Amino acid sequence: MLPGSLGHWWRNKFSMRWQQTCLLACWLSLCAADSLFTCPSSCQCNSGSLEVDCSGLGLSSIPSDIPTNTRIFLFLNNKLSTLPGPVFSNLSALQRLDLSNNFLDQLPQNIFSDLGNLTELQLRNNSIRTLDKDLLQHMALLRQLDLSINGLAQIPSGIFDDLPALRLLSLRSNRLHSLDRVTFEPLVSLQQLQVGDNPWECDCNLREFKHWMEWFSYRGGKIDQLACTLPKELKGKDMRMVPMEMFNYCSQLEDENGSVVLDNSGPPCTKGSPTPSKSKSGPEPEVEPSVGCPQKQKYRPVSVRRAIGTVIIAGVVCGIVCIMMVVAAAYGCIYASLMAKYHRELKKRQPLMGDTEGEHEEQKQISSVA
Numbered sequence: 001m002l003p004g005s006l007g008h009w010w011r012n013k014f015s016m017r018w019q020q021t022c023l024l025a026c027w028l029s030l031c032a033a034d035s036l037f038t039c040p041s042s043c044q045c046n047s048g049s050l051e052v053d054c055s056g057l058g059l060s061s062i063p064s065d066i067p068t069n070t071r072i073f074l075f076l077n078n079k080l081s082t083l084p085g086p087v088f089s090n091l092s093a094l095q096r097l098d099l100s101n102n103f104l105d106q107l108p109q110n111i112f113s114d115l116g117n118l119t120e121l122q123l124r125n126n127s128i129r130t131l132d133k134d135l136l137q138h139m140a141l142l143r144q145l146d147l148s149i150n151g152l153a154q155i156p157s158g159i160f161d162d163l164p165a166l167r168l169l170s171l172r173s174n175r176l177h178s179l180d181r182v183t184f185e186p187l188v189s190l191q192q193l194q195v196g197d198n199p200w201e202c203d204c205n206l207r208e209f210k211h212w213m214e215w216f217s218y219r220g221g222k223i224d225q226l227a228c229t230l231p232k233e234l235k236g237k238d239m240r241m242v243p244m245e246m247f248n249y250c251s252q253l254e255d256e257n258g259s260v261v262l263d264n265s266g267p268p269c270t271k272g273s274p275t276p277s278k279s280k281s282g283p284e285p286e287v288e289p290s291v292g293c294p295q296k297q298k299y300r301p302v303s304v305r306r307a308i309g310t311v312i313i314a315g316v317v318c319g320i321v322c323i324m325m326v327v328a329a330a331y332g333c334i335y336a337s338l339m340a341k342y343h344r345e346l347k348k349r350q351p352l353m354g355d356t357e358g359e360h361e362e363q364k365q366i367s368s369v370a
Contacts, residue, residue, distance in 0.1 A: 040052065062075060073096070077100075081103040088115055112139060123147055155179060171198070173196075173197040178206050179209045
């Protein structure tokens, strides 16, 4: 066999072996992928989208054999009431988590700390009453968060500080009566906020959030109706439509409560600071007024109801004055008409009186001639 033919034969044989090796490696990788994505019992899985669906099975706990490369995990309409701390520790690839329509009443502080790739979190229709301020840490990619239909009475300040990518936030149908503006300012990417069906108290505690809502709407954000429950004068009205003049009393309230913050690290505030004396028998030390003690403010009405009552009383007084002016004007008109009629009748009688006097003069002249 010639050397050239021998080299060609070896090249063909090597290429055939290489193709066989590649095919074997691909087959083994597919088998390994199938073995890694093993679906939990009674759940439905999709190996293409790496989705695990355990919804509507009446489960009270999350299966422990969820594949580690799962991207979508659905656990709706079950009987889940508690979440153990490490239940999601091996699911770092998870992108969507739906735990809606369960019986969760409390969420551990670090329950979502390992879900750094999560973009959607659904906790709708549970019994969650409180949230820890560190609950949503390390979730910088989260875009949608649904906390509607729960029992939340307040949102802790700082809970949204690590969510720069959040676009949709739902807080509908809870027990919220006020919100803090500082809590929502870190949500720079927020596009839609749902806060309806809550017992909002439209008082001074909601004034700053009203400013934030106006700014949020100005930059193109969408927010549903925030209907007031209290006070009664504003019941049913949208907070955004309430004029800011209704909150002018808030500054007076802040003055009465002591808006000047003093340094609490020093000694307590006293009315005076005595000067130490050298001897006990000496005169009593003079008391100088303390600079740090604010004087007590005089009482000022700060109630919206009282302000509205003042307006009503002023309106009644003005109405009475107007009625008196109308009566006086009517009396003047009647008096003027009567006087005019009297003068007309008087003018009619004057010629008659003049004729009788003329006749008397003529008779006098005739008698004098005779």
